Amino acid sequence: MAINRTSSHGEWSSRTAFILAATGSAVGLGNIWKFPYITGENGGGAFVLIYILCVLFIGIPIMLAEVYLGKRGRLNPIASIKYIADRENRSKNWQLIGLIGIVAGILILSYYGVIAGWTMAYTVRTAFGTLNNIDALGAASMFADLVSDPERLLAWHTIFSIITAIVVAKGVKSGLESAVVRLMPALLVLLLALVIFSAIEGDFYNGFKFMLYPDFSQVTWTTVLIALGQAFFSLSLGMGALMVYGSYLSSEISIPQTCVIVASLDTIVALLAGLAIFPIVISSGLEMTQGPGLIFQTLTVAFGAMPGGQLFGTLFFILLIFAAWTSSISLIEPMIIWLIEKYNISRIKAAIIAAGTAWLLGIGTIISFNVGSEIKIFNMTIFEFLDYLTSNILLPMGGILITIFVGWLISKENIDSELKIKSRVLKASWYFSTRILAPIAVIIVMLNALGFSTNIFL
Ligand code: PFF
Numbered sequence: 158m159a160i161n162r163t164s165s166h167g168e169w170s171s172r173t174a175f176i177l178a179a180t181g182s183a184v185g186l187g188n189i190w191k192f193p194y195i196t197g198e199n200g201g202g203a204f205v206l207i208y209i210l211c212v213l214f215i216g217i218p219i220m221l222a223e224v225y226l227g228k229r230g231r232l233n234p235i236a237s238i239k240y241i242a243d244r245e246n247r248s249k250n251w252q253l254i255g256l257i258g259i260v261a262g263i264l265i266l267s268y269y270g271v272i273a274g275w276t277m278a279y280t281v282r283t284a285f286g287t288l289n290n291i292d293a294l295g296a297a298s299m300f301a302d303l304v305s306d307p308e309r310l311l312a313w314h315t316i317f318s319i320i321t322a323i324v325v326a327k328g329v330k331s332g333l334e335s336a337v338v339r340l341m342p343a344l345l346v347l348l349l350a351l352v353i354f355s356a357i358e359g360d361f362y363n364g365f366k367f368m369l370y371p372d373f374s375q376v377t378w379t380t381v382l383i384a385l386g387q388a389f390f391s392l393s394l395g396m397g398a399l400m401v402y403g404s405y406l407s408s409e410i411s412i413p414q415t416c417v418i419v420a421s422l423d424t425i426v427a428l429l430a431g432l433a434i435f436p437i438v439i440s441s442g443l444e445m446t447q448g449p450g451l452i453f454q455t456l457t458v459a460f461g462a463m464p465g466g467q468l469f470g471t472l473f474f475i476l477l478i479f480a481a482w483t484s485s486i487s488l489i490e491p492m493i494i495w496l497i498e499k500y501n502i503s504r505i506k507a508a509i510i511a512a513g514t515a516w517l518l519g520i521g522t523i524i525s526f527n528v529g530s531e532i533k534i535f536n537m538t539i540f541e542f543l544d545y546l547t548s549n550i551l552l553p554m555g556g557i558l559i560t561i562f563v564g565w566l567i568s569k570e571n572i573d574s575e576l577k578i579k580s581r582v583l584k585a586s587w588y589f590s591t592r593i594l595a596p597i598a599v600i601i602v603m604l605n606a607l608g609f610s611t612n613i614f615l
Pocket of ligand 1: 188265393396398484
């Protein structure tokens with residue numbers, strides 16, 4: 158077995174470093190930008206509850222499986238799975254999982270970088286005091302101004318792509334690890350401060366109630382399926398990101414414990430973001446259902462009104478850029494190490510090729526908010542299509558293949574000797590979820606993505 162193999166790309170210096178890096182991957186725009194707006198669009202409390210159940214019973218088990226594959230394979234996602242499939246006498250076609258992951262990573266990064274660019278633009282605006290005393294209407298028109306300008310969006314997207322490439326070019330330890338260790342705790346503290354501000358200045362009671370009081374009359378199968386897709390996206394599952402991070406994990410570190418910590422931190426950050434944002438949305442008379450612009454329009458009103466909001470807001474957006482940055486690094490890393498291992502090129506070259514590809518594809522997302530907003534693929538704008546294709550099709554497809562491969566095709570002794578789950582109940586639950594619950598639930602997501610679910614399941 159692979160117990161003593163190590164990755165040729167380096168290793169995390171400690172368990173904490175891995176936890177922070179994996180949390181850095183998980184915590185990103187998905188928590189602070191996407192979670193609030195899709196919770197707003199899907200009715201609040203019941204959606205949040207279903208999301209948490211998806212994280213617990215589907216997300217965490219898949220996360221364990223994914224990190225297991227990386228830690229055992231120690232190579233890029235395609236080669237890791239091929240290596241394991243060889244040893245388990247399984248078809249090498251399972252390496253398709255790795256390929257789906259690499260493609261999904263670059264497609265997500267292409268639009269993720271554009272949204273991160275919005276965050277950068279807002280950092281500058283906040284820092285220069287443009288937001289001071291802005292009202293809800295002003296915030297809405299400022300957002301509309303930004304997204305209608307393709308050149309400005311391209312400039313920010315380009316800057317973000319360059320900083321992503323620079324960190325990955327430096328490698329795992331000196332680039333990523335040292336940055337994550339300092340900045341993740343800072344993000345958490347600022348988010349807490351924002352929740353306190355929102356409690357004092359916003360309509361905390363109604364915001365809290367909207368987010369945590371489950372009204373099941375609003376729930377449809379689609380709500381469940383969107384929550385499941387978000388669990389994949391937010392926990393960085395189904396595309397090899399955590400597989401790659403697992404491949405840098407030293408052999409004595411326990412996978413299950415670390416995964417539970419990462420998933421908990423990710424969920425706490427999403428909930429805090431919701432608690433910071435909804436009270437402000439309500440007290441400023443903004444719409445819950447306004448979609449991708451939600452945080453940019455609510456937070457600006459909050460920062461504009463609060464004492465010290467200029468400084469506080471600037472810091473917040475900087476940390477949000479950072480959160481996006483640590484996630485984008487994990488989106489690109491699978492392609493980078495695949496390029497290095499397959500074509501024997503330097504990390505720098507690989508970083509340029511991968512970031513350049515995501516940058517180029519990002520132009521599609523940029524124009525989907527302005528000059529190309531009429532271009533429709535299956536009735537969606539380019540941005541909506543890419544989000545849909547990745548969250549609803551590619552990540553779940555990767556996830557389902559991972560659960561089947563790990564749950565059914567790898568020998569139990571090999572898994573048990575690596576995962577070492579002591580509690581019998583937990584072990585049985587993990588197997589149940591990986592073999593049965595998760596694949597079935599994910600199939601439902603896929604059917605929804607293909608437009609079958611509501612007819613079949615309701
Ligand atoms: N989890 C990130 C977020 O919530 O912003 C996005 C992401 C990163 C998705 C890495 C998938 C991934 F592999």
